[in-house]
Amino acid sequence: xxxxxxxxxxxxxxxxxxxxxxxxxxxxxxxxxxxxxxxxxxxxxxxxxxxxxxxxxxxxxxxxxxxxxxxxxxxxxxxxxxxxxxxxxxxxxxxxxxxxxxxxxxxxxxxxxxxxxxxxxxxxxxxxxxxxxxxxxxxxxxxxxxxxxxxxxxxxxxxxxxxxxxxxxxxxxxxx
Numbered sequence: 001x002x003x004x005x006x007x008x009x010x011x012x013x014x015x016x017x018x019x020x021x022x023x024x025x026x027x028x029x030x031x032x033x034x035x036x037x038x039x040x041x042x043x044x045x046x047x048x049x050x051x052x053x054x055x056x057x058x059x060x061x062x063x064x065x066x067x068x069x070x071x072x073x074x075x076x077x078x079x080x081x082x083x084x085x086x087x088x089x090x091x092x093x094x095x096x097x098x099x100x101x102x103x104x105x106x107x108x109x110x111x112x113x114x115x116x117x118x119x120x121x122x123x124x125x126x127x128x129x130x131x132x133x134x135x136x137x138x139x140x141x142x143x144x145x146x147x148x149x150x151x152x153x154x155x156x157x158x159x160x161x162x163x164x165x166x167x168x169x170x171x172x173x174x175x176x
Contacts, residue, residue, distance in 0.1 A: 004048055039147075044113055074121040077117045
């Protein structure tokens with residue numbers, strides 16, 4: 001529930017804020033378009049949906065989601081955390097332009113929620129054994145599907161924005 005409350009607050013503040021990347025966008029539609037186009041946003045909402053699904057499975061079926069679903073969500077949110085902290089933060093200009101709220105939001109989205117998901121995966125994955133060869137042949141392509149589709153969509157979106165001569169958004173990578 002805390003993840004949901006935070007995501008709702010983050011959504012509202014992203015639409016209402018007058019500073020940062022969203023302050024540069026002229027309409028709520030553009031702000032909404034940008035907010036949901038980030039891999040960070042999508043994977044954090046995916047974690048929330050996963051936990052709702054997990055609670056539903058546990059309460060009504062006394063089971064947990066399939067191992068591959070747990071693994072997929074964990075891989076995606078871990079990618080979010082690692083790319084942000086190991087690639088984007090070292091650029092330096094991202095850090096200097098953040099307000100206090102943006103720092104708190106960034107820390108929750110890129111550290112707290114991923115760690116919660118990783119810990120959940122560690123705690124719930126102990127009863128399943130997967131041979132690497134079997135997993136690689138049957139599920140590896142499925143795990144790679146979403147990031148690949150995201151990459152294709154974001155490249156097309158960038159090309160369309162560039163073709164329409166949209167202004168450059170300097171902080172576009174903040175929530176990537």
